[in-house]
Amino acid sequence: MDGKQNIPRPTARRLSLYLRELVVLLSANRTMVSSKQIGALLGLTDAQVRKDLTFVGQFGHSGVGYDVRKLHENLRRILGRDLIWNAALIGAGNIGRALLSYRPFDELNFHITSVFDSDPGSWGLVLNKRTVQPISELETTLENSGVRLGIIAVPSHAAQGVADRLVEYGIDGILNFAPRRLELSTDVIVSNVDFTLSFEQLAFQVAQASHLSPDKEIDDLSR
Amino acid sequence: MDGKQNIPRPTARRLSLYLRELVVLLSANRTMVSSKQIGALLGLTDAQVRKDLTFVGQFGHSGVGYDVRKLHENLRRILGRDLIWNAALIGAGNIGRALLSYRPFDELNFHITSVFDSDPGSWGLVLNKRTVQPISELETTLENSGVRLGIIAVPSHAAQGVADRLVEYGIDGILNFAPRRLELSTDVIVSNVDFTLSFEQLAFQVAQASHLSPDKEIDDLSR
DNA sequence: TTTTGTGAAACGCTTCACAGCG
């Protein structure tokens, strides 16, 4: 087998996490690692890790574990991390600016090559070496730019419009920071980053935990 | 029944989304809404919506749908959105600053009441009305502050240390923006926002889609 | 021994399909 069957979403997510740990192991000069050890690093069972890794191919060694270098290399290839990903950022507000100087992106072959905004006041501003352009220049700038990904960092109400323009241009994928579902006709791939939802889920779980604790006070304080 | 059984995670997530839509419906003065209509707004089936709403309690009306106001009110209560949530932000870098002025939080009863950073250069800075404090003041500032949530927006390598201090203080929940798993001894609730992972998953899916569709040009390598 | 790879069982969530009710 060759890891060619469809990879389940939860597995794909974890593969990224495995790759992260493998990078650490590599730079620590570790040569072998077992499923149990990987699992321990991430709070997963060894069985889970092994099952996931069958999608990458099987080159573990019974009694020994996996070759760190080989596993790293294969994971990189499968996850598309051996490619360079150029992205256009739309929205030069607070979130957009944070992304422009977000360090972890630098190590991942992810490059934000251009920045667009609808606010004339921002046009011409140079943020981390990239000049903010009017959004009207989106299509002409992206033409033949090699940009396959779009990052939407505009207010909610403007997100759908931006998405439509990106799709029209022929974008392959969208990273959406607006707390809103994007309605997309074609088979463009979308990944959502929704702070608000994360915050709401956190509050919900905390509220629930408080109610479930032996003392069922509703207007309680922290212990 | 009373909506008291444990709510599955996927359902809890969607309940937040339903609440979002209900707010819109409310402000549009809609009084009734059917599961089918809610589903259409979010790309879900009507059955899914109805099943989810049984966890909120049953007050839908056969042949008519759900009372928007009543549903909204109950969802708010169940999701803990009728409470005020105070949070401490640790890390006044790019992401932290973006969060301090993140508009959507304003409407959610989420308040960042204090900001801490380890960089002396940032101490005393006033960001959106909040003064950056040295992280050494974390414990004394939070004491009796009503803060139950912590937001970690520091570099990866510092995240675990910050988490440990928050746990020691007695925090109830942590919103973690560092692309790293937090190891937490106690039953503190964590919600992760991992840009990097989202970006990686997007790239993976796009790469996979390209390989699967014959028409896409592949600047491929390796095998 | 230790650890992989994997069928099979268990689990959890979604979808189906329909009785019941206004």
Next chain:
DNA sequence: CGCTGTGAAGCGTTTCACAAAA
């Protein structure tokens, strides 16, 4: 009728448990 609420079926993922390998 139209729409809810819900058992039951279906499906995808995780966990179990063990033969095989070194």
